Amino acid sequence: MKSNLATLMKLEMTKRFGFNTVSHEKDSKKKYRAIAMIFVMAFVVIVMGGYCFGISYGFGYMGISYVVPGYALTISSLVVLMFTFLKTNGVLFASKDYDMLMALPMKTETVITAKFLSMYLNNLAFTAVVMIPMAVGYGFWNEITVLAVISWTLGIIFAPLLPMTIAAIVGAVIAGIGSGFRNSAFAQLILTVLLIVAIFAGSFWMNDQAAKDEAAFLALLANLGTMISGILHKIYPLSAWFDRAVGHENLLALLGLIAVSVIIYGVFAFVCGKCYRRINSALKSHHAASNYKMGELKSSSLLMALAKKEAKRFFSSSLYMMNIGMGLVLALLLAVVSIFTGIDKIIDGINITGIDAIRPLVAGLMPFGIAMIVNMCNTCAVSLSLEGNNLWIMQSLPITMKTLLKGKMLFNVIMVLPVSLVCSIIFMLELHVNVMMALIYIVFAVVSVLFSTVWGTWSNVKFPNYQWQNEVEVIKQGASSMLGIFGSIVIYLALGAAAFFLSRYVAIELAVLGCCAILGLVGTMLYRGCK
């Protein structure tokens, strides 16, 4: 068992971290890309670690360092929950190598253990990046005792277990129920959205209950640390035990935390082991009516056929829809909420220091905000990589690379532009902008969608990954996805800041139009570079 497990773990790690690409790849381009990715990841780890240390140190500076352990545990657990959710299907269950592994002469438990360990190690890395810098920050303001060090260490080791188990159970249940429907991806999406809505509704209800006790709330405000602790303990009860374990050297709380994590994880692993074949069979089964009769076929133009194919790809995957399409849902929600609550209340709700300073400029800067959220939906940032094993089809059909990319871009524009325009119109009416500004809203909506579409395409052309095993690697972890989606956010933030700065010297309308021109110019250059 041990040697088999070691062999499988070696395989999982080689696959996950692309060691073979770095050491054996003969194509120097691919090799350098893999090395570049390692540097990018190292940079992200340093930034994230620095941010976590900063928060921890900041809490200590404010004299509330006692909230740090619970905060670290809650944040790392949320990160693990977020990264594991919907990932189980394809990694833990219904993986591509399932058939191959199950045919090998090794125990089912060994296969499951290897999959679990692989996921665990991945999540442990996330947890370490969050919790170690926070522990260091905590150490600056508190006495470092042996028990505190042991508590932090064990906390980091056991922290991923519970959120990972919850995410795996929910993910598997959703995938399992979804697989019973003809369009399983759509069913999975609806179930996931329902779950998220239920979580939000639950949290609103909890907040509502808390707000009713206004006197208690005001008393809590007077003591910021207690308030933060209270919220964290409510969100994630295990954080209270970790606070006690580290802050009060409470061994019982530490053992309780470990026991709860291990027991729940153990029960899940045991049940999972017993039903592994059944779960996989259910997830891998397909609907096949096999009763098709030839009827009339509708023909489409070349570009429309390519765009339709992209649409079918998008709506066939719940992971794709959830991760890439979320920006559109968010933007529409904000726009609709603004109709009912009024834009001022939304601005009040944005709890950012200095928001009052830009309040008079909100109307002028709103297009950047809309563009930032709407263009988080960027199918072009991943759609080329998603061709994966199917790439030969496009390579052998009589279409140029540019035509293929145009088809991909067309789908993104068809999906994003209407939402961008609707949001722009709602906000321009809410903000009572003048005719000139209204026109700028429309122009900016169009230009920003076109720019982001080209930006996403360029990102994917420059950083493609066709050798993926699971689409998660492209959609959630791919360099082009990061660059295309987060890069777009950074660009609109930077342009918004530039417009804000320029508005001291020229009319805000002119500043926004100037940004529009920059987007158009850079977009054209990037479009030419998409080869």
Next chain:
Amino acid sequence: MDMLTIKNFSKTYKGGKKAVDNLNIQVEAGDIYGFIGHNGAGKSTTIKVVVGVLDFDEGEIFIDGHSVKSEAIACKTVTAYIPDNPDIYDFLTGIQYLNFVADIFGIDQKTREDRIQKYADMFEITPALGDLVSSYSHGMKQKVAIISALLHEPKLLVLDEPFVGLDPKAALDLKNVMKELCANGSAIFFSTHVLEVAQKLCNKIAIIKEGQLVASGNMEDLVKNQSLEDVFMEVVEDEK
């Protein structure tokens, strides 16, 4: 009339390995041309370069008089390719995939309906065309890939190990389709390890070893009274 001309073609992979070395092949209209060699001999690399899946630096390749390098779209318009592993879009149904390919080739509605009906019935896959490709077996995917390749009546059909995964009836149907296409003036260039099939089906063959052409020509001239298997083993052994 030459349908496929491969002139002094070489392909070196990044890292220095020469997959194909100075290959020369001519496939004429009406030919069923078999391409034979060991695993890793360079067959699939050559095929992928011919159909535009891989690029190349040395030599020239012409399809129906058009250069694969400089007139790629003109070449692909008259060519069809079926890979050894038919990974077609899992998220489409069989009929959606065929309709998509028909759209790309700009085939009119009536023609596409007639051709899909004809070949889907022939390969006995019509009832399954409404199901998602993800539910298909390897052989069913292969059948859909074959139908998609026949939709635009290609002048050159390029196949990489086309009989792998096909049931005996489908394999026979495919051989008949290949003969019918050639009778109508098209050409077929395919790789195979099944030497009996190659001997019965092909009028010309080429044998490749470690990227180099070791024998080529008319089947009758090469085989004479022997079996293709004997000739293949002789040629390959002689080159050692």
